[in-house]
Amino acid sequence: MRITHAETVIVGNPWKNWLFVRVHTDEGVYGVSEATSNGFCKTVEAAIHELAPMYKGLDPFQPELISQRMYRDMYGDGGQLHKHAVAAIEVACWDIMGKTLGVPIYKLLGGQMRQKVRAYANGWYRGPRTPESFHEKAKAVVKRGYTALKFDPFGSAYQITDLDDEALAVDIIAAVRDAVGPSVDVLVEGHCRFSTSTALKFARKMEKYNPTWFEEPTPHHKIDALIQVAKESPVPIATGESLHTPYAFAELLKHDVVHILQPEPLACGGLWATRQICAMADAHYAVVAPHQAQGPVCTAICMQLAACTPNYFIQEIFDEFNVEWEKELTTGQHYPVKDGYIEVSDAPGLGIDLNMEECRKHPYSPAYFLPLFKSGWELREEQEDRK
Numbered sequence: 309m310r311i312t313h314a315e316t317v318i319v320g321n322p323w324k325n326w327l328f329v330r331v332h333t334d335e336g337v338y339g340v341s342e343a344t345s346n347g348f349c350k351t352v353e354a355a356i357h358e359l360a361p362m363y364k365g366l367d368p369f370q371p372e373l374i375s376q377r378m379y380r381d382m383y384g385d386g387g388q389l390h391k392h393a394v395a396a397i398e399v400a401c402w403d404i405m406g407k408t409l410g411v412p413i414y415k416l417l418g419g420q421m422r423q424k425v426r427a428y429a430n431g432w433y434r435g436p437r438t439p440e441s442f443h444e445k446a447k448a449v450v451k452r453g454y455t456a457l458k459f460d461p462f463g464s465a466y467q468i469t470d471l472d473d474e475a476l477a478v479d480i481i482a483a484v485r486d487a488v489g490p491s492v493d494v495l496v497e498g499h500c501r502f503s504t505s506t507a508l509k510f511a512r513k514m515e516k517y518n519p520t521w522f523e524e525p526t527p528h529h530k531i532d533a534l535i536q537v538a539k540e541s542p543v544p545i546a547t548g549e550s551l552h553t554p555y556a557f558a559e560l561l562k563h564d565v566v567h568i569l570q571p572e573p574l575a576c577g578g579l580w581a582t583r584q585i586c587a588m589a590d591a592h593y594a595v596v597a598p599h600q601a602q603g604p605v606c607t608a609i610c611m612q613l614a615a616c617t618p619n620y621f622i623q624e625i626f627d628e629f630n631v632e633w634e635k636e637l638t639t640g641q642h643y644p645v646k647d648g649y650i651e652v653s654d655a656p657g658l659g660i661d662l663n664m665e666e667c668r669k670h671p672y673s674p675a676y677f678l679p680l681f682k683s684g685w686e687l688r689e690e691q692e693d694r695k
Contacts, residue, residue, distance in 0.1 A: 309335045309408070310365050311374075314397065316343075316353045317664060318672040319603070321631055323431075325349040325676045326603035327392075328637075328662050329356065331400035333368060339403030340662050342605035343396035343574060347677035348389055355386065355393035368401040375577055391552045391577040398578030399609055399658075406657030413657060414615035417583050424649040425614040426622045428456035428495060430601065431629035437463050437476070437686055439483035446487035455648035456493035456520070456622060459484060462510075464683045467503045478513050485517040493622075494518070496543075498525040499680050500550065504533045511541040521546035521568050531559055538565040546570055549599035552577070557585050561592045568621065572599040573609050586617045595621035603630075604638050608658040611643060615652045623650065636666045 315330040327349040329341040343352045362377040378394045386393075406413045414420055429449045435441045442459065449457045461480035463473060485494055496519045498507065507525035514522065522543045526533045528550035538545040546568035551557055552575045560566055569589045573582045586596045596619055600610045607627055614620045625645060627634060635642055641659035643650045653659045679685050 309333050309337065309367060309369070309404075311363055311368055311397075311401075313364065314356055314360065314400075316356055316396075317662070317667045318349050318353060319637060319667050320670045320673050320676055321603070321634075322673075322676055323630075323678055324602075325672050326637075327353055327396075328603065328605055328667060329396040329400055330662060330664075331368070331397055331404065333404060337404050337408055339368065339400030339407070340605060340658060340660065341396045341399040341403065342603055342609065343392045344602040344606065345389060345392050345574070348392075349672065352389050352392045352396075355389060356396050359393055359397075363397050368404040371398045371401040371405075371578070371580060374398060374401060375581070379577065388550075388552045388575045392574050395574045395576070395578040398580065399573070402579050402612075403657040410656050412615070412654055412659060413579065413612040414652075417579065417612065418616040420615050420652065421618055421620075422615060422652065424651050425611065425620065426456070426648060427454065427625045427645045427650050428458055428493065428622050429454045429629065429645075430458045430497075430624055431626040432457060433459045434629070434686060437461075437480070437684075439476075439479045442480045443483040443487040446484045450488050450492060452628070453645060453647045455491070456495060457484075457488065458495035458497050458523070458624065460497040460499055460680075460686070462498065462501055464681050464685065465501050466681050467501070468506050474510075474513075477510070481514050481517050481519070490518070493520040495520050495523060495546075497523045500524045500527040501681075502526055504536050507537045508540055511537070511543045515542040519543055523547065523570070524550065531556070534560070535563045535565055538563075544568055546597065548572075549575070551575070554581065554585055554588065557588060561588060561594065564592055567592070567594040569594055569596050570599045571596065573613065574602060574606060575599075579609065579612060582613060583617065586613065586619060590619040595619045597621045597624065600624045601626055604634055604642075605658070605660065605662070607643050608638075608641065608660050611650065611652060612658065614650075625650070633666070633670070637663055639663055
């Protein structure tokens with residue numbers, strides 16, 4: 309069996325374009341994948357096709373060799389976007405292997421560890437940045453059965469905030485805790501917004517609301533700054549979605565102060581690379597909660613990891629809070645959340661396929677991305693205006 313070509317399609321989801329992939333072989337078997345990146349789908353799509361000489365004609369049962377050729381052998385580091393292109397082909401190879409052998413991918417990555425995976429909701433707080441809006445929407449999330457939810461209360465903050473904005477952010481955290489009660493995990497998203505001192509100031513102010521973690525409080529470029537925050541913060545720090553190499557994770561882990569890691573399977577180059585990072589974290593008594601703010605194919609990718617990874621903590625889920633037509637984009641296994649958990653599927657490969665006809669009904673728009681440092685981004689309204 310040999311790879312013949314990769315087929316790509318961009319789906320115009322108003323808050324973020326989704327990039328999906330099919331990798332075809334000369335035996336008619338194909339694998340599906342995803343390569344979504346906020347604001348760079350056309351760039352990653354071009355990279356997938358530009359890298360074709362590095363994977364065409366190769367055996368899809370050699371995903372590590374293919375990954376090395378696409379990344380190492382290029383003798384250049386294109387960062388996260390490069391890794392997204394690698395992941396697109398690598399994951400599709402695992403899907404081909406699973407389909408050919410008639411087994412889910414997790415059986416090829418160590419075997420099944422669990423029957424279900426705990427999930428946390430994200431994307432649920434679209435609307436005004438007020439404590440009242442967050443309170444109302446948080447209650448609705450818990451009514452859906454979720455036992456954990458994540459949100460960014462900080463508006464468009466960058467590095468520092470004024471006192472009024474600081475008070476509003478803390479009031480929102482308090483409102484969410486009040487809405488969900490003491491038994492629901494509250495996860496506070498920082499989106500790499502703050503200076504070290506500002507991050508610590510917020511960590512101390514939110515402590516009394518008992519958040520499970522404070523995520524990416526400082527930009528990922530300076531690991532030493534994050535380490536300082538983690539050492540002094542009274543709230544556990546979670547991070548990792550912005551890192552794309554095992555070397556960066558190794559640098560983070562050697563300090564032994566961050567014990568919740570969030571590798572993004574697409575940014576890390578696919579399933580095998582992410583599984584290795586999870587094992588690396590386990591050696592430091594750390595748990596993993598892989599980042600998943602992409603499309604439905606990435607959910608299926610994360611579920612393969614969740615099924616076979618011993619130190620898996622919880623899985624991020626946007627699917628219920630995306631566009632209503634998301635479920636029409638894929639066939640096969642969907643991953644609904646029931647009583648706060650997602651059932652592991654035993655379908656071969658990823659267990660899903662792309663409905664290409666439906667995908668093509670939703671064209672790409674350059675307006676479709678999240679402008680996280682612009683006032684009102686959480687309303688998700690400007691995308692339509694810019695289009």
